[in-house]
Amino acid sequence: MDATFSPSRRGFLKVTGAAGALMVSCPSDLLAAPGRAARDAKIGLYVRIDRDGQVTIGTATTELGQGTLTSIPMLIAEELDVDFAKVRTELIPTPFTVDKGRIRPLSFHSGAGGSNAVWRSYDPARQAGAVARHLLVLAAAERWGVDPAELTTRDGMVLHPGKRRRADYGDLAEAAAKLTPPKDPLPLKPRSEHKIIGRPQTQKDARAIVTGQPLFGLDRSLPGMLHAVVARSPFLGGTPRSVDETAARAIPGVVAILPIAGPKPGELYGVGGVTAAGVAVVADDLWTAMRGREALKIEWEPGPVRETTSDRMAKGWEMVRTGQGQVVRDTGNVDQAFAAAARTMEAEYEFPMAAHATMEPPNAIAHLEGGRLRIIGCNQLPPIMLDIVARVAGVEVGNIDYEPVRAGGGFGRRIFPEAICEAASLTKQTGRPVKVVWTREDDIAHDPFRPGGCHRVRAALDKDGKLAGWRYDLASKSQLSDWLPLPPDQQWGFEVFPDDFPGITAPNLRVAWHRLPTTAPHGAWRAPGYLANAWVVQSFMDEIAHALGRDPLELRLDWLGEAREMKYQNRESGPVFHTGRAAAVLKLAAEKAGWGTPLPAGRGRGIASHFAFGTYVAHVVEVTVADGDFTVDRVVSAIDCGLVVNPNGVVMQNEGGINDALSAARGQEITVRDGKVEQSNFHDYEMMRIDRAATRIETHIVPSEATPRGMGEPPLPPLTPALCNALFAATGKRIRRLPIRGQLTA
Amino acid sequence: MSFTVNVNGRRRRVDAAGETPLLWVLREELGLTGSKFGCGIGSCGACTVHVDGAAVRACTVPLESVGSARVTTIEGLARGERLHPVQQAWLDEDVAQCGYCQAGMIMAVTDLLARNPDPTDTDIDQALTNICRCGTYPRIRKAIHRAARLVKEA
Numbered sequence: 083m084d085a086t087f088s089p090s091r092r093g094f095l096k097v098t099g100a101a102g103a104l105m106v107s108c109p110s111d112l113l114a115a116p117g118r119a120a121r122d123a124k125i126g127l128y129v130r131i132d133r134d135g136q137v138t139i140g141t142a143t144t145e146l147g148q149g150t151l152t153s154i155p156m157l158i159a160e161e162l163d164v165d166f167a168k169v170r171t172e173l174i175p176t177p178f179t180v181d182k183g184r185i186r187p188l189s190f191h192s193g194a195g196g197s198n199a200v201w202r203s204y205d206p207a208r209q210a211g212a213v214a215r216h217l218l219v220l221a222a223a224e225r226w227g228v229d230p231a232e233l234t235t236r237d238g239m240v241l242h243p244g245k246r247r248r249a250d251y252g253d254l255a256e257a258a259a260k261l262t263p264p265k266d267p268l269p270l271k272p273r274s275e276h277k278i279i280g281r282p283q284t285q286k287d288a289r290a291i292v293t294g295q296p297l298f299g300l301d302r303s304l305p306g307m308l309h310a311v312v313a314r315s316p317f318l319g320g321t322p323r324s325v326d327e328t329a330a331r332a333i334p335g336v337v338a339i340l341p342i343a344g345p346k347p348g349e350l351y352g353v354g355g356v357t358a359a360g361v362a363v364v365a366d367d368l369w370t371a372m373r374g375r376e377a378l379k380i381e382w383e384p385g386p387v388r389e390t391t392s393d394r395m396a397k398g399w400e401m402v403r404t405g406q407g408q409v410v411r412d413t414g415n416v417d418q419a420f421a422a423a424a425r426t427m428e429a430e431y432e433f434p435m436a437a438h439a440t441m442e443p444p445n446a447i448a449h450l451e452g453g454r455l456r457i458i459g460c461n462q463l464p465p466i467m468l469d470i471v472a473r474v475a476g477v478e479v480g481n482i483d484y485e486p487v488r489a490g491g492g493f494g495r496r497i498f499p500e501a502i503c504e505a506a507s508l509t510k511q512t513g514r515p516v517k518v519v520w521t522r523e524d525d526i527a528h529d530p531f532r533p534g535g536c537h538r539v540r541a542a543l544d545k546d547g548k549l550a551g552w553r554y555d556l557a558s559k560s561q562l563s564d565w566l567p568l569p570p571d572q573q574w575g576f577e578v579f580p581d582d583f584p585g586i587t588a589p590n591l592r593v594a595w596h597r598l599p600t601t602a603p604h605g606a607w608r609a610p611g612y613l614a615n616a617w618v619v620q621s622f623m624d625e626i627a628h629a630l631g632r633d634p635l636e637l638r639l640d641w642l643g644e645a646r647e648m649k650y651q652n653r654e655s656g657p658v659f660h661t662g663r664a665a666a667v668l669k670l671a672a673e674k675a676g677w678g679t680p681l682p683a684g685r686g687r688g689i690a691s692h693f694a695f696g697t698y699v700a701h702v703v704e705v706t707v708a709d710g711d712f713t714v715d716r717v718v719s720a721i722d723c724g725l726v727v728n729p730n731g732v733v734m735q736n737e738g739g740i741n742d743a744l745s746a747a748r749g750q751e752i753t754v755r756d757g758k759v760e761q762s763n764f765h766d767y768e769m770m771r772i773d774r775a776a777t778r779i780e781t782h783i784v785p786s787e788a789t790p791r792g793m794g795e796p797p798l799p800p801l802t803p804a805l806c807n808a809l810f811a812a813t814g815k816r817i818r819r820l821p822i823r824g825q826l827t828a
Numbered sequence: 829m830s831f832t833v834n835v836n837g838r839r840r841r842v843d844a845a846g847e848t849p850l851l852w853v854l855r856e857e858l859g860l861t862g863s864k865f866g867c868g869i870g871s872c873g874a875c876t877v878h879v880d881g882a883a884v885r886a887c888t889v890p891l892e893s894v895g896s897a898r899v900t901t902i903e904g905l906a907r908g909e910r911l912h913p914v915q916q917a918w919l920d921e922d923v924a925q926c927g928y929c930q931a932g933m934i935m936a937v938t939d940l941l942a943r944n945p946d947p948t949d950t951d952i953d954q955a956l957t958n959i960c961r962c963g964t965y966p967r968i969r970k971a972i973h974r975a976a977r978l979v980k981e982a
Contacts, residue, residue: 147925148925292934293906294905298861369845369852441872441959521868734925737963738962741966744963764867764869764872772956773954
């Protein structure tokens with residue numbers, strides 16, 4: 083296992099007791115991967131056993147619907163030997179240390195991002211459970227005057243089988259809390275003894291959700307709290323030229339009208355935490371604030387660039403057709419390979435910008451009082467967010483009390499802290515608790531958008547139809563360079579993936595990235611970069627197979643070749659890509675889907691697979707096309723995510739990921755015209771409903787003892803190409819531009 | 829303006845402008861935050877509540893139009909600890925991911941089953957127009973069929 087629990091760091095588990103409870107906490111340091119700085123991982127967790135036997139497990143991993151509030155506690159409960167159904171779970175604030183007054187910007191390896199929470203928690207969380215169990219056993223041994231080795235545990239009890247004695251954990255908690263934790267890591271259960279890991283568990287918050295409990299940030303309030311909505315510049319990069327507040331101020335309940343400073347020209351959004359200048363209307367209640375905003379009369383000064391998406395994309399096409407770009411991988415001799423090829427092929431694919439549109443729009447509560455800043459909100463990367471917010475509020479980062487709440491969807495959106503920063507600015511300006519709420523119109527127009535891009539891909543084939551050369555050119559804007567001070571030569575990292583199959587197997591490979599500026603703010607959108615690239619590459623392979631008269635599955639298996647490990651140089655997904663595991667998911671999905679069996683006219687079947695975040699996913703999609711539209715009749719998936727912690731969670735993420743990718747591919751696109759985003763709400767930003775959803779999904783999980791890897795994102799990338807390949811099989815129409823929308827109309 | 833509304837079997841007094849959407853009255857004035865804000869234009873259905881038993885999108889219903897009608901929110905659906913069959917089916921199928929849209933889904937489905945106790949997949953497709961960005965639709969469909977069985981057995 084290349085993960086996380088490092089014996090040299092043992093002793094970081096802390097044991098404390100209070101009010102008769104035993105508490106074993108695991109600071110973030112323990113979760114750092116070997117060789118990484120301790121501050122590089124900020125997931126914290128704890129287990130508490132109260133006198134009445136109640137077990138509570140807290141995790142600081144942001145819960146956005148990906149299920150970590152269930153799956154991470156499962157790891158602790160496994161080693162603790164308790165009935166998981168009785169375990170309570172809760173979100174806890176991210177632990178952090180302050181270094182020279184700042185939390186330094188971190189990699190995307192902590193919080194909720196990069197599909198890594200479960201696998202990074204796998205060893206330390208189990209160790210925390212084992213330590214708690216160990217102390218309870220020692221306490222029982224002392225009480226009974228027996229050798230701890232004679233004792234066993236089961237369902238929250240310590241048992242002495244020889245003397246037929248038993249004690250509940252709750253009775254032992256107080257004594258256990260006074261014992262010294264072991265110096266060395268404890269042995270963990272062998273896989274064969276797992277009773278919780280690997281068995282389907284339902285989501286811990288499910289009952290609270292179906293009864294409408296106040297779990298979300300939007301549901302929270304503070305005494306004396308003001309409500310704010312912000313009128314933001316409709317022009318990207320624009321500023322208010324003049325503001326007539328008269329009518330707004332006349333509305334009873336409007337308390338203040340205050341500026342929100344936008345980013346200075348050329349300044350990273352990460353400095354001030356917002357992407358747009360605005361005017362905030364602060365009122366006693368939310369509806370009044372909304373009416374106040376309606377009543378504002380603002381003249382906006384457009385930004386320096388008033389771009390239009392179609393013009394920008396035309397520039398992108400020119401770049402990838404005529405420019406060299408930044409060559410990020412150049413192995414073998416690509417030019418020679420293409421010159422000597424028996425056949426070359428080339429295709430262009432255009433991927434659109436998209437908004438996140440989390441069902442819960444951005445919101446946050448902040449209260450600055452006595453030099454301390456209290457924040458109630460949700461963020462996917464709390465350490466980075468806290469650092470920015472501290473700057474905005476003018477407090478030391480150590481003086482922030484952050485109360486995380488469950489998020490109504492994340493998908494990358496809640497990496498970015500605009501609502502929290504606006505709330506921090508407004509509590510600073512008013513001295514009162516302020517809740518900032520974004521309406522859907524705010525959300526769609528001011529999202530940190532998923533990058534759109536111009537993808538040009540070329541293959542050189544030898545006389546046997548093997549891949550001799552591969553070229554990939556992408557023009558896009560880096561999704562993180564708006565926020566983080568990334569050196570220009572490192573901005574390609576989330577945009578192109580030189581080690582993706584089949585490029586990784588090509589003896590001659592050149593991958594280039596072309597910087598295509600835009601004033602539209604950008605950010606990470608679930609399976610960032612992979613979603614676009616997998617669509618292009620896996621669609622293009624389908625094109626090649628058809629051009630060569632070969633079966634698309636057979637071509638992929640042939641190109642994957644013999645089972646072997648290949649170096650995959652990307653932190654989220656590597657360190658290796660295993661061609662055998664990639665082939666296995668393709669074969670399994672194909673077999674279960676009846677690949678190759680005939681379908682009636684108007685129907686089609688497509689296959690695609692992708693490797694992302696360490697997980698291998700293949701989908702076979704079946705569609706029916708009629709009257710210029712399509713339905714997805716069936717999706718058969720095969721998944722190898724290594725050792726599975728919660729099989730139910732894997733199936734949920736697969737079903738959800740498939741429909742998320744399908745919804746985006748069907749109809750989602752953000753465009754800019756004359757400097758303004760053209761879409762504003764669900765009437766012009768299309769979200770899929772149940773009538774077009776894939777609801778017949780079969781998820782097949784490959785049994786594996788390999789390191790557990792992520793599931794939040796990997797199901798998405800192969801869905802889009804499997805869908806488009808199925809549409810091609812049904813109609814002969816190749817989708818080279820997303821969204822699909824009206825392209826199937828004859 | 830002062831209004832009296834009948835919410836979850838209780839008469840509640842509200843001081844608010846007549847055009848205030850029912851959603852904000854429920855959430856901000858009455859503290860019933862189970863009904864969610866998703867779009868404000870009656871499109872996504874996250875705010876779905878019942879008015880005299882029929883599903884409506886509370887973000888587009890002005891307070892002054894409610895009158896003496898019975899309003900039921902997600903908080904008023906269960907009978908004490910005993911969940912409504914639709915809520916129970918949601919648990920049995922473990923539908924929710926982020927969970928934000930599910931209160932509105934459940935309220936919409938409760939109304940659907942009251943009108944059509946045994947809906948076909950096509951009926952569901954036509955009747956249920958709420959949005960779930962997490963894509964829990966496969967389990968929503970299963971949970972609706974399960975809830976239909978639970979209602980029949982009850």
